Amino acid sequence: MNEGLVIFSDDKTISYINKMACGVFSFTKNNSENDTPAFLSLCRNAEYARILEDAFAGRSGFSKMADSNHVYLLSANAVETELGLYGAVLFVLDITEKEMNEEMRKEFTANVSHELKTPLTSIMGYAEIIENGIAKTEDTKEFAGKIHKEASRLLTVIEDIIRLSQFDENKIKDEFNNVDLYGLCETVIDQLSLKARGENVSLSLEGGRVFVNGIKSVLGDMIYNLCDNGINYNKNNGTVVINLSENDGKIILSVKDSGIGVARVHQSRVFERFYRVNKSRSKESGGTGLGLSIVKHGAQLHKAEIQFESALDAGTEVRILFNSQ
Numbered sequence: 350m351n352e353g354l355v356i357f358s359d360d361k362t363i364s365y366i367n368k369m370a371c372g373v374f375s376f377t378k379n380n381s382e383n384d385t386p387a388f389l390s391l392c393r394n395a396e397y398a399r400i401l402e403d404a405f406a407g408r409s410g411f412s413k414m415a416d417s418n419h420v421y422l423l424s425a426n427a428v429e430t431e432l433g434l435y436g437a438v439l440f441v442l443d444i445t446e447k448e449m450n451e452e453m454r455k456e457f458t459a460n461v462s463h464e465l466k467t468p469l470t471s472i473m474g475y476a477e478i479i480e481n482g483i484a485k486t487e488d489t490k491e492f493a494g495k496i497h498k499e500a501s502r503l504l505t506v507i508e509d510i511i512r513l514s515q516f517d518e519n520k521i522k523d524e525f526n527n528v529d530l531y532g533l534c535e536t537v538i539d540q541l542s543l544k545a546r547g548e549n550v551s552l553s554l555e556g557g558r559v560f561v562n563g564i565k566s567v568l569g570d571m572i573y574n575l576c577d578n579g580i581n582y583n584k585n586n587g588t589v590v591i592n593l594s595e596n597d598g599k600i601i602l603s604v605k606d607s608g609i610g611v612a613r614v615h616q617s618r619v620f621e622r623f624y625r626v627n628k629s630r631s632k633e634s635g636g637t638g639l640g641l642s643i644v645k646h647g648a649q650l651h652k653a654e655i656q657f658e659s660a661l662d663a664g665t666e667v668r669i670l671f672n673s674q
Contacts, residue, residue, distance in 0.1 A: 363388065373443075421444065475495050526564075528563045533572060553591070578606075588606065592605070602668070607664045619657065656668040
């Protein structure tokens with residue numbers, strides 16, 4: 350069984366415990382048949398004790414029990430004996446992943462609300478000023494530009510959310526094909542060249558022409574987001590270098606920048622949705638906080654490995670290792 354199972358007799362001792370439950374409660378079975386420990390010797394958790402006391406009194410119930418690494422759902426069911434007393438059957442289900450997903454969903458909903466509200470509030474503010482005739486004629490063009498900028502940011506956030514939703518629901522229906530990564534990188538450089546020049550950052554491509562079995566649109570999004578991040582978090586006269594190579598049966602896509610870098614304390618979280626190391630700089634650059642999450646899901650879809658290296662003021666390098674065809 351994948352679930353933990355413990356059977357208690359009416360004297361509150363353990364009659365049976367399976368392997369899963371032994372692992373959950375760190376319990377070691379004793380070879381002696383007379384060794385039947387009381388139920389509290391198995392676990393001292395308050396919720397565990399409460400639902401079992403209820404079960405021994407004839408009432409079944411549910412509860413949750415958590416430790417530093419796991420969350421468990423406990424289900425205690427009363428079992429009446431011939432003498433009118435009650436034993437109990439306890440089921441233990443590991444719901445850690447479910448709880449984590451639920452927490453992520455709540456955080457995602459809250460973050461989406463915030464990310465959509467911020468540009469909309471700005472758009473409404475500028476529009477109201479123009480509508481009420483408060484804006485001077487010479488300021489109207491500037492306000493219209495700000496409205497356009499915020500609307501573009503809003504559209505980018507929505508597009509990224511839709512992309513992540515497609516990953517979550519396995520709705521990426523495009524077929525895998527032989528994709529020219531070098532040509533795809535050239536396309537991304539062309540798309541971002543104007544932005545790179547505006548930020549005084551050079552964007553270049555090194556390495557040879559390589560091919561991977563993948564979905565072209567997803568691979569393009571991955572490369573675009575890595576390069577876009579490299580530009581957004583770079584320094585004046587900085588560089589973003591894409592490198593393509595093959596080594597030990599792997600095709601390696603590397604995007605390395607000379608930017609501000611990421612402190613070690615943040616590195617384990619950079620692929621989380623809406624997680625920003627530098628929130629003010631990300632907002633100024635129009636970043637959504639979803640780019641690296643899209644990269645992570647794209648890598649998972651292609652069964653590729655991600656390697657992340659960074660240091661403060663020393664730049665960042667992200668490597669994606671694809672299996673050779």
